Amino acid sequence: MATFQLEFVSPEKLLLSRPVEMAVLPAAEGEMGVLPGHAPMIVALRGGVISVTEDGQVTERLYVAGGFAEVTPTRVTILADEATPVAELSKTDAIERITAAEAALLEAQDLSPEKREAAMNRLLAARAMLDAAQAA
C-alpha cells in the first residue's frame, strides 16, 4: 500500500520519521485521517491521540497536548507541544492536570476571552489525556 513520510517532532527531539500508510490527527475542528496524496494543509491540533497505521494495523498511539501539523501529498510534519506514547500515560497525572486546568479556568473567568479560551483548551486537552489513559 502507498505510504507517506511521517515526521513527528517535539521541541526537544525528533520522535518519529518513517513512511506510514495512514495517520489520524486530532485537528482543532475534528479528527482528521490523512492518507498519501492528501491536499496540502496546515492545521492546528488540539489535545488528543494521534494514531499511526502501518501494514493495515495501528502501530503507534501518541498523546499530544496540542501543536500543529503540515500536510503535503508526500509528507506530514507534526509539531507537537508535548508528546507521550499512550501506554505511558498515567491516570493520576491526567486527573491532576484536569484539576489544575479547572482551577485555571475559574480564575480566567474574568479575564479576556482569549485567555478564557486558552484555559478551556488546556482543560479539554487534559480531559483527552484522561480518556486516552483510560482507554489504554
Place this chain on the structure above:
Amino acid sequence: MASLKDLRMRINSVKSTRKITQAMKMVAAAKLRRAQSRAEAARPYAERMERMLGSLGAAVAGQPDAPKLLVGTGGDAVHLLVVVSGDRGLAGAFNTNVGRFARARIRELESHGKTVKVLAVGRKAAVYLRREFGSRFVGDISFAGKKVVGFEDAAEVAAKITEMLEADEFDVCTLIYNRFKNVITQTPSEQQLIPGALPEQEAADATAPQALYEYEPAEDEILAALLPQNLAVQIYRAILETSAGFYGSQMTAMDNATRNAGDMINRLTINYNRTRQANITKELIEIISGAEAV
C-alpha cells in the same frame, strides 16, 4: 627567601588545585557533549517551525491587523533586551563577554534616547548587569537549581515576554546571547525577536507550487497560536546554545588553568631544589671552615 617548608607547602597546594581543575575540565567535557546533542535534537523542530511560519507569514503579511508578535507595535521607543547567560562562573570570559555586549548595547540605545528594559535569563547576567542597570530590570530568571533546562522553561520566558507585549510595555524585543560557533569560540550576538523577521522565502518558483495550503482554522488563527510557540523555540535555542557554549568555555578555561598550574609546579620545584642545594652548600662551607680553624 622562602624556607623549604613553605615551598613544599605551596607545591602541594598548587598540585591539589591542578587536580580540581583537571576534574572540572573532564566534567565540563562530558556535559558539553550532552548539551551539544540536546541542541542538535532541538534543531528539527525549529527548522520545521520556520518552514511553516514562512508559508503562513507570506499568506498573512501585509494585512492591516497582522498580529503584534509579528509586526511589533509600530513604535521604536522602548527596547526590551533579553540577556541570556550561564548560571555559574569559572568559565573564562564567557559570562563577562555577553554582559559586556549587553552593556554596550544598553548604553548605545540610551544615548539615542530610547528607554531600555532588561530581562536577565541566567544568574550571571543578572549579577553582572544589576549593579549598573538595576533600575531597568523587569525581571530575572535563573535555572541554577535545575539539572536540565527543558522547553517548558523557555516557554515560560516566552509567555512573560508575550504578556509584556500585550500590555504595551515595550516596542522592540532583542535577544542577546552567546552564539555557539564551536567548542572554542562563542561570540556574543543579538537577534531581534519582535517585530519578528520572517524567514526568507526561497526563490518564488521553488515555493510557488507548495504555497497553496489550506488552513484549518483560518490563517490568522493558526498564526496567533504559532507565533508564541516560535518565540519560545527561539529562546529555547538561545538557552541551549548558551549551555553548550558555557561548558565549552569552561572546558577551555579549566584546560588553561590545569596547564598554568603545571607550569607553576615546575617553577616552584626548580626553586625548591635550588634552595635545598644552597642550604647543603652553606652547611658544607660551615663544616669545612670549622675544620680548617681547628
